[in-house]
Amino acid sequence: MLPPPVLPRLGPRPLPLHLGTALMTWASSESAWKNWKPGSPGSRPNSPVPETPVPGAPVPDAIAALLPEIAALEARDGAGRFEEALRREIARRMHRLAEGVLAYRQHAVRRTLENPPAVWSEGNTRLLDYGATHPAARAPYWSCRR
Amino acid sequence: MPSLINRWEVLDLTAEKSLLRAMAAAGLRPYLVDWGTPNDEERRFDSEAYVARLERALAFLAKRARRAPAVLGYCMGGTLTVALAARQPRRVAGLALLAAPWDFHADRTGHAFLVSAGPLLAEVADKVGELPVDVLQTLFWSLDPWLAVKKFGRFLGMDQAGAGAREFVLLEDWLNDGAPLAGPVARECLVGWYGDNVPGSGRWVVGGRRIVPAKINVPALVMIPSGDRIVPPLSAAALADPVRGLKNVTRRDLPLGHIGMVVSGRARDLCWTPLIDWLRDIPAKTPRKRH
Numbered sequence: 001m002l003p004p005p006v007l008p009r010l011g012p013r014p015l016p017l018h019l020g021t022a023l024m025t026w027a028s029s030e031s032a033w034k035n036w037k038p039g040s041p042g043s044r045p046n047s048p049v050p051e052t053p054v055p056g057a058p059v060p061d062a063i064a065a066l067l068p069e070i071a072a073l074e075a076r077d078g079a080g081r082f083e084e085a086l087r088r089e090i091a092r093r094m095h096r097l098a099e100g101v102l103a104y105r106q107h108a109v110r111r112t113l114e115n116p117p118a119v120w121s122e123g124n125t126r127l128l129d130y131g132a133t134h135p136a137a138r139a140p141y142w143s144c145r146r
Numbered sequence: 147m148p149s150l151i152n153r154w155e156v157l158d159l160t161a162e163k164s165l166l167r168a169m170a171a172a173g174l175r176p177y178l179v180d181w182g183t184p185n186d187e188e189r190r191f192d193s194e195a196y197v198a199r200l201e202r203a204l205a206f207l208a209k210r211a212r213r214a215p216a217v218l219g220y221c222m223g224g225t226l227t228v229a230l231a232a233r234q235p236r237r238v239a240g241l242a243l244l245a246a247p248w249d250f251h252a253d254r255t256g257h258a259f260l261v262s263a264g265p266l267l268a269e270v271a272d273k274v275g276e277l278p279v280d281v282l283q284t285l286f287w288s289l290d291p292w293l294a295v296k297k298f299g300r301f302l303g304m305d306q307a308g309a310g311a312r313e314f315v316l317l318e319d320w321l322n323d324g325a326p327l328a329g330p331v332a333r334e335c336l337v338g339w340y341g342d343n344v345p346g347s348g349r350w351v352v353g354g355r356r357i358v359p360a361k362i363n364v365p366a367l368v369m370i371p372s373g374d375r376i377v378p379p380l381s382a383a384a385l386a387d388p389v390r391g392l393k394n395v396t397r398r399d400l401p402l403g404h405i406g407m408v409v410s411g412r413a414r415d416l417c418w419t420p421l422i423d424w425l426r427d428i429p430a431k432t433p434r435k436r437h
Contacts, residue, residue: 021291100301103301115158133170
């Protein structure tokens, strides 16, 4: 007899939503940096004519606190290095998510337990008797209460 | 009774990770409701139709076992089981509820998307005849949009041949193999339960009977996983409330999550064993003479 067909896995469902959530969040880090980095219109809230559609919101304190450190790193290693590193990290995280999903989808393990028999059904609802899985469950009721 | 949304296999995932097999090995005689996938007729079911079906299954079992069985409901299956016990008190010897939601307004953390999209999704369910699995999975996504990113990253770090990875895969298969929810019951859940808190406010009527936990006298056990992010612990705790809750109730709080309470490494000690002990101690409802 042929084994039952193995259906391809669909999880995590819905996949586009999970991938989209990650992509939108990580990609927004890159676009936010473009606005917050020194020299961009967004980094100067009082700039009269912002060149991007993003309103000239002030740089958040957490990012502002990092700017001197980033500037020192770029002074040593070259301009634009932080942006490159940010892009690499976004790609690394996307790859990691994709690899995790693929590892799950390609994993060899499947549930192989034999299901107990149905003793009642109505429409597509069934009542499965787990008494079939262990002799202790089939002992007379009163014998286990004595 | 498992939920109508996620199937029953989480209660019997592997030979070792199986609440049902543990119950059988302990000398109980468990029966499980497999709801299957709704057919054309079942796509028109509301909660009343599902409870009526449970009543017929219960009648069959009571006759087969020649005594009233205890009933056990997990998650949304627990909510339906409360109605079953209210409608068939003489056929129910005990009522055990695992992470069963009741007061849907007790804690609405993370429910903003569900509540705002609920009426629109109910329209979808009306038109399509069911709430499709991917829509249901989107509602789970809305409770924690980063969960997939976190857990698949963690999965990649596991030994792929080890027990942890094996369990991850089986659980993920179960999570993604849900059933669509019948249209009328989807509307009831989205608008009636999450939107208007019909059960928790004492307005749920099933087959002409208002379901009031405080009027249910059968011995009851309410197990509440304190780390539950799917059914807020406060929602389940309403069934154990001294005033509004079940009349004859024992409450047990477990330091586990919604799914962890049935399959985690600590489930046996913290959930299965006390549950089985409690079921064993329920007084028989239709005692027969001992030989």
